[in-house]
Amino acid sequence: xxxxxxxxxxxxxxxxxxxxxxxxxxxxxxxxxxxxxxxxxxxxxxxxxxxxxxxxxxxxxxxxxxxxxxxxxxxxxxxxxxxxxxxxxxxxxxxxxxxxxxxxxxxxxxxxxxxxxxxxxxxxxxxxxxxxxxxxxxxxxxxxxxxxxxxxxxxxxxxxxxxxxxxxxxxxxxxxxxxxxxxxxxxxxxxxxxxxxxxxxxxxxxxxxxxxxxxxxxxxxxxxxxxxxxxxxxxxxxxxxxxxxxxxxxxxxxxxxxxxxxxxxxxxxxxxxxxxxxxxxxxxxxxxxxxxxxxxxxxxxxxxxxxxxxxxxxxxxxxxxxxxxxxxxxxxxxxxxxxxxxxxxxxxxxxxxxxxxxxxxxxxxxxxxxxxxxxxxxxxxxxxxxxxxxxxxxxxxxxxxxxxxxxxxxxxxxxxxxxxxxxxxxxxxxxxxxxxx
Amino acid sequence: xxxxxxxxxxxxxxxxxxxxxxxxxxxxxxxxxxxxxxxxxxxxxxxxxxxxxxxxxxxxxxxxxxxxxxxxxxxxxxxxxxxxxxxxxxxxxxxxxxxxxxxxxxxxxxxxxxxxxxxxxxxxxxxxxxxxxxxxxxxxxxxx
Amino acid sequence: xxxxxxxxxxxxxxxxxxxxxxxxxxxxxxxxxxxxxxxxxxxxxxxxxxxxxxxxxxxxxxxxxxxxxxxxxxxxxxxxxxxxxxxxxxxxxxxxxxxxxxxxxxxxxxxxxxxxxx
Numbered sequence: 001x002x003x004x005x006x007x008x009x010x011x012x013x014x015x016x017x018x019x020x021x022x023x024x025x026x027x028x029x030x031x032x033x034x035x036x037x038x039x040x041x042x043x044x045x046x047x048x049x050x051x052x053x054x055x056x057x058x059x060x061x062x063x064x065x066x067x068x069x070x071x072x073x074x075x076x077x078x079x080x081x082x083x084x085x086x087x088x089x090x091x092x093x094x095x096x097x098x099x100x101x102x103x104x105x106x107x108x109x110x111x112x113x114x115x116x117x118x119x120x121x122x123x124x125x126x127x128x129x130x131x132x133x134x135x136x137x138x139x140x141x142x143x144x145x146x147x148x149x150x151x152x153x154x155x156x157x158x159x160x161x162x163x164x165x166x167x168x169x170x171x172x173x174x175x176x177x178x179x180x181x182x183x184x185x186x187x188x189x190x191x192x193x194x195x196x197x198x199x200x201x202x203x204x205x206x207x208x209x210x211x212x213x214x215x216x217x218x219x220x221x222x223x224x225x226x227x228x229x230x231x232x233x234x235x236x237x238x239x240x241x242x243x244x245x246x247x248x249x250x251x252x253x254x255x256x257x258x259x260x261x262x263x264x265x266x267x268x269x270x271x272x273x274x275x276x277x278x279x280x281x282x283x284x285x286x287x288x289x290x291x292x293x294x295x296x297x298x299x300x301x302x303x304x305x306x307x308x309x310x311x312x313x314x315x316x317x318x319x320x321x322x323x324x325x326x327x328x329x330x331x332x333x334x335x336x337x338x339x340x341x342x343x344x345x346x347x348x349x350x351x352x353x354x355x356x357x358x359x360x361x362x363x364x365x366x367x368x369x370x371x372x373x374x375x376x377x378x379x380x381x382x383x384x385x386x387x388x389x390x391x392x393x394x395x396x397x398x399x400x401x402x403x404x405x406x407x408x409x410x411x412x413x414x415x416x417x418x419x420x421x422x423x424x425x426x427x428x429x430x431x432x433x434x435x436x437x
Numbered sequence: 438x439x440x441x442x443x444x445x446x447x448x449x450x451x452x453x454x455x456x457x458x459x460x461x462x463x464x465x466x467x468x469x470x471x472x473x474x475x476x477x478x479x480x481x482x483x484x485x486x487x488x489x490x491x492x493x494x495x496x497x498x499x500x501x502x503x504x505x506x507x508x509x510x511x512x513x514x515x516x517x518x519x520x521x522x523x524x525x526x527x528x529x530x531x532x533x534x535x536x537x538x539x540x541x542x543x544x545x546x547x548x549x550x551x552x553x554x555x556x557x558x559x560x561x562x563x564x565x566x567x568x569x570x571x572x573x574x575x576x577x578x579x580x581x
Numbered sequence: 582x583x584x585x586x587x588x589x590x591x592x593x594x595x596x597x598x599x600x601x602x603x604x605x606x607x608x609x610x611x612x613x614x615x616x617x618x619x620x621x622x623x624x625x626x627x628x629x630x631x632x633x634x635x636x637x638x639x640x641x642x643x644x645x646x647x648x649x650x651x652x653x654x655x656x657x658x659x660x661x662x663x664x665x666x667x668x669x670x671x672x673x674x675x676x677x678x679x680x681x682x683x684x685x686x687x688x689x690x691x692x693x694x695x696x697x698x699x
Contacts, residue, residue: 110531205566255440255442255508256505257504300503300514302505302507302508302512304507304508322446322508322510323507323508323509323510343509343510343572344508345508345510345512345554345555345570346507346508346510349507349512349555349570350555350556350559350568350570351570352556352557353555353556
């Protein structure tokens with residue numbers, strides 16, 4: 001976001017920019033049915049106009065030199081109007097003033113003609129404030145004629161030349177600010193593009209470290225999907241092969257978004273991977289992970305984790321929950337139940353927290369569905385949430401095929417439900433099907 | 438996940454400000470009103486402890502309160518930059534004996550421990566950080 | 582916090598309304614002290630009707646206990662009644678529920694003859 005000072009001058013700059021642009025935009029070409037003579041007259045006029053505009057442009061040295069000259073002459077002529085009023089001036093002084101006046105009027109007249117030539121619409125210039133001021137600055141000289149009293153009175157009108165200063169000052173400031181602004185915009189855009197590119201790499205890395213396939217275990221058909229939200233999030237899942245042949249399944253959600261959440265996600269995931277082989281009981285594993293996260297959590301981040309250890313030879317599931325939404329189990333008869341034992345404290349909040357172990361039994365043909373609230377709290381444009389009921393319905397309906405089929409169906413269902421509404425949270429899902437059928 | 442933070446000077450007059458802050462968080466997160474009083478009490482007891490053990494000389498410490506709803510629990514954190522003080526080391530009151538002679542702080546912290554699921558103290562740099570959490574039924578009520 | 586007083590057949594009824602927190606405790610203590618001191622006019626003692634007491638913290642609990650103690654010393658009957666459930670919970674947790682006479686409602690409190698405290 002631009003700092004306030006730039007914004008203030010931006011509006012000035014815009015005004016100036018519009019003004020400059022208006023002067024430079026050539027008139028539309030005349031229609032084809034005009035006589036060729038008129039057409040060539042038009043093009044001569046256009047060429048003259050372009051040349052005049054080029055000379056007057058304040059961002060080139062000629063334009064600036066003219067501006068400075070006019071400025072000097074204004075100051076000079078106003079000064080002499082004042083000095084002329086001093087009584088008893090010697091004749092040679094009066095003559096000098098007269099010569100100076102002629103020079104000033106000549107230069108101002110040339111400038112007036114130049115501006116007339118540069119104007120896109122002559123009438124607009126003549127009747128504009130600047131045009132009138134410029135005319136009044138030189139008219140007294142031409143109108144003076146013979147009547148000397150009128151001349152003296154009209155001379156005072158020369159003071160109005162000060163008004164010419166206003167435009168000069170404004171135009172040059174505007175031109176300078178426009179240049180500055182353009183430069184700043186360019187470098188900001190460059191910085192933003194670079195940042196965006198880096199964030200995309202970071203996000204790609206974040207997704208790349210998640211395992212693509214479930215470990216090869218008898219009877220196990222596992223699938224997973226993580227659809228990141230527009231802002232960097234902190235959802236993750238993991239499959240951890242344990243030394244005793246069991247498999248650890250993790251489903252986690254960092255509280256918060258953005259780069260810190262993404263970073264914390266990586267730290268949490270690494271901690272769990274590290275600890276799991278040494279702590280075969282899931283509750284103890286979570287407790288240890290919690291100690292590690294609390295020991296160094298400068299940004300006070302938290303992560304909800306569901307962790308279970310699955311024995312593929314017996315179908316036994318041992319699990320513990322740190323504030324995560326409990327997973328569903330679909331039985332072969334189509335019934336869907338949530339695993340009990342929700343309610344532990346999220347990891348990273350405080351040390352010394354205990355997580356009780358729970359046990360469940362998968363029977364051949366059962367499916368275990370782990371997910372984060374990016375699914376149940378996906379909103380559509382009518383501000384309705386996808387909710388648990390729809391998820392359960394999907395699991396019931398499509399839970400009798402391959403794991404990947406159920407994953408795809410759920411993701412598609414959420415996408416269809418959300419419609420055009422932007423995805424505010426990561427959508428993360430893993431399905432484990434065990435044993436035939 | 439909802440989160441709110443505020444910062445006040447460590448003085449008794451700020452208590453109504455904090456109560457209001459807590460109530461705002463509660464309604465913004467659509468939490469059941471039944472659990473609110475546990476947090477109001479916890480916040481008052483901890484904050485008043487900080488106020489009373491604050492810097493004996495010079496500038497008032499600043500107290501930062503943060504409220505987070507995560508994993509079905511509300512996590513309240515009270516952080517102050519006063520001298521090192523762990524209210525959890527205050528001796529608990531003997532609920533069977535005469536309470537009048539006991540220092541005020543003891544009863545307050547005791548109540549906090551009773552009403553919250555978990556409480557912990559941490560010295561973070563030059564700040565005292567007291568954090569407490571309690572499960573409330575909010576998220577389940579909201580989803581689906 | 583608003584406090585009103587009523588008299589019923591010799592018993593002074595004290596009715597606090599609102600939140601008894603750290604800020605409200607000093608005034609509450611003052612009022613209860615005054616009520617206990619003026620007990621000659623109501624020999625059947627003092628009952629605090631807590632129907633409208635929404636909240637109490639340790640500061641408030643301390644005032645109640647101090648009042649119970651000075652009532653006992655002065656030989657004046659002192660009881661509470663109609664505690665809201667959450668306030669009752671705080672009383673019980675702190676053990677205060679055991680230390681003083683607590684009645685379920687105003688009618689019961691008034692019906693009970695002033696009993697000497699243990």
